[in-house]
Amino acid sequence: xxxxxxxxxxxxxxxxxxxxxxxxxxxxxxxxxxxxxxxxxxxxxxxxxxxxxxxxxxxxxxxxxxxxxxxxxxxxxxxxxxxxxxxxxxxxxxxxxxxxxxxxxxxxxxxxxxxxxxxxxxxxxxxxxxxxxxxxxxxxxxxxxxxxxxxxxxxxxxxxxxxxxxxxxxxxx
Amino acid sequence: xxxxxxxxxxxxxxxxxxxxxxxxxxxxxxxxxxxxxxxxxxxxxxxxxxxxxxxxxxxxxxxxxxxxxxxxxxxxxxxxxxxxxxxxxxxxxxxxxxxxxxxxxxxxxxxxxxxxxxxxxxxxxxxxxxxxxxxxxxxxxxxxxxxxxxxxxxxxxxxxxxxxxxxxxxxxxxxxxxxxxxxxxxxxxxxxxxxxxxxxxxxxxxxxxxxxxxxxxxxxxxxxxxxxxxxxxxxxxxxxxxxxxxxxxxxxxxxxxxxxxxxxxxxxxxxxxxxxxxxxxxxxxxxxxxxxxxxxxxxxxx
Numbered sequence: 001x002x003x004x005x006x007x008x009x010x011x012x013x014x015x016x017x018x019x020x021x022x023x024x025x026x027x028x029x030x031x032x033x034x035x036x037x038x039x040x041x042x043x044x045x046x047x048x049x050x051x052x053x054x055x056x057x058x059x060x061x062x063x064x065x066x067x068x069x070x071x072x073x074x075x076x077x078x079x080x081x082x083x084x085x086x087x088x089x090x091x092x093x094x095x096x097x098x099x100x101x102x103x104x105x106x107x108x109x110x111x112x113x114x115x116x117x118x119x120x121x122x123x124x125x126x127x128x129x130x131x132x133x134x135x136x137x138x139x140x141x142x143x144x145x146x147x148x149x150x151x152x153x154x155x156x157x158x159x160x161x162x163x164x165x166x167x168x169x170x171x172x173x
Numbered sequence: 174x175x176x177x178x179x180x181x182x183x184x185x186x187x188x189x190x191x192x193x194x195x196x197x198x199x200x201x202x203x204x205x206x207x208x209x210x211x212x213x214x215x216x217x218x219x220x221x222x223x224x225x226x227x228x229x230x231x232x233x234x235x236x237x238x239x240x241x242x243x244x245x246x247x248x249x250x251x252x253x254x255x256x257x258x259x260x261x262x263x264x265x266x267x268x269x270x271x272x273x274x275x276x277x278x279x280x281x282x283x284x285x286x287x288x289x290x291x292x293x294x295x296x297x298x299x300x301x302x303x304x305x306x307x308x309x310x311x312x313x314x315x316x317x318x319x320x321x322x323x324x325x326x327x328x329x330x331x332x333x334x335x336x337x338x339x340x341x342x343x344x345x346x347x348x349x350x351x352x353x354x355x356x357x358x359x360x361x362x363x364x365x366x367x368x369x370x371x372x373x374x375x376x377x378x379x380x381x382x383x384x385x386x387x388x389x390x391x392x393x394x395x396x397x398x399x400x401x402x403x404x405x406x407x408x409x410x411x412x413x414x415x416x417x418x419x420x421x422x423x424x425x426x427x428x429x430x431x432x433x434x435x436x437x438x439x440x441x442x443x444x445x446x447x448x449x450x451x452x453x454x455x456x457x458x459x460x461x462x463x464x465x466x467x468x469x470x471x472x473x474x475x
Contacts, residue, residue, distance in 0.1 A: 016235070016238060016239060016242060017242065019239065020239045020242050020243050020246075021242065021243070021246045021250065024250065025250075025253060026257075027257070048197055048201075049196070049197050049200050049201075052200060052201050052204050053200065053204065056204045056207070056208065059208075060208075060211070063228070064228050064231045064232050064235070065232055065235060065239065067228065067229075067232060069212060069215050069216055070211045070212065070214075070215035070224055070228055071207075071208040071209065071210070071211025071212035071213075071214075071215060072208075072212055074204075074207075074208045074211065075204075075205060075208035075209065075212065078201070078204045078205065078208060079201075079205070082197075082201050082204075117212075121212065121216050
């Protein structure tokens with residue numbers, strides 16, 4: 001299976017799980033974002049372009065499944081995937097803490113940017129709920145869920161290295 | 174915790190790096206433009222437009238997958254919901270307990286306010302009734318301090334000379350005479366109750382006209398009417414009121430016709446000069462809440 005296909009399957013499963021299961025898990029006022037975590041893993045491992053495309057595709061699928069305004073989540077996650085990928089390619093390269101930083105920053109920015117977009121298109125959103133009550137719990141839950149999800153991403157995407165189609169070198173670990 | 178190796182692309186030449194950056198930006202730009210176009214089209218389009226129809230069709234196509242997934246994960250979700258519900262129930266129980274306590278306090282406050290209301294209504298009825306002395310006005314007030322023991326038959330009121338209270342002003346309730354003001358400060362007054370051993374009020378039997386002096390009885394809250402001549406007739410059940418006498422420039426401290434109580438027993442020994450008349454006041458001296466301080470109207474005869 002090619003890497004692109006693996007990424008597609010990973011993102012698809014994460015999106016469906018996010019829409020049907022994970023989003024309903026609410027703890028301490030926040031809800032984990034499985035799709036974002038998978039996206040962070042994909043973007044850090046595969047780069048900015050793959051991250052952006054995966055984010056766009058996953059976001060669009062999530063918009064479809066949740067019957068939300070088409071393109072909103074796609075835009076947010078495409079940007080998240082791109083900049084996470086860029087971070088992995090540049091500043092975060094060789095850094096052991098890069099995934100932690102990526103998860104925290106991506107979660108915060110996705111929440112804030114998502115709120116702004118929904119606000120701009122006139123949807124009823126609560127700034128207090130989105131930016132104050134949900135932010136810290138969501139970051140905490142994403143950090144907790146991040147370890148197994150990123151390990152799964154690494155496992156799923158590392159196998160494709162044997163295909164010899166990706167010219168990448170492992171720097172750490 | 175989340176640490177895993179971040180890969181980097183294999184070493185590239187300057188040309189390939191520039192090309193890669195360009196391609197990256199083009200891809201991102203295309204995705205952003207596409208997303209914005211989707212948002213705009215989806216936002217402007219009506220509910221039955223092609224984009225919404227496509228979205229609905231795609232959602233319907235994926236629905237079986239979602240349903241299947243939901244069935245698979247339902248036990249886990251139920252378990253999570255049960256656990257979360259348990260914590261919620263505990264927190265809710267705590268909250269309800271606190272709310273219950275608060276409501277209980279509120280009920281007590283309401284009942285107290287109701288009693289005060291009833292008491293004030295009775296006072297108002299008395300003030301507007303025929304028994305209220307015409308030469309007087311009143312200051313309605315609560316009682317802030319009650320007798321600490323049976324030996325201290327005094328209460329303190331939160332009104333004083335700046336409110337118009339005068340020394341020796343009579344204090345009443347709707348049930349009858351309470352006592353008189355024996356000390357006044359700017360903002361407070363001390364009232365010596367009728368049941369105090371130093372109190373004495375000239376009184377008369379409304380029915381027979383027999384006169385006497387009402388004083389403290391044998392026990393703390395009882396009253397007796399002394400100095401009732403054996404010639405006078407006093408019957409059990411007769412109402413006793415203040416006599417409000419006037420003699421030249423002198424006059425009683427109390428206005429006429431303020432109820433004091435009812436006769437409960439009448440007796441006399443052959444050796445006694447006067448009759449022994451026991452009186453029961455309707456005033457509950459032990460639990461006074463609101464009283465009226467009578468103030469002489471300006472210009473009324475002193």
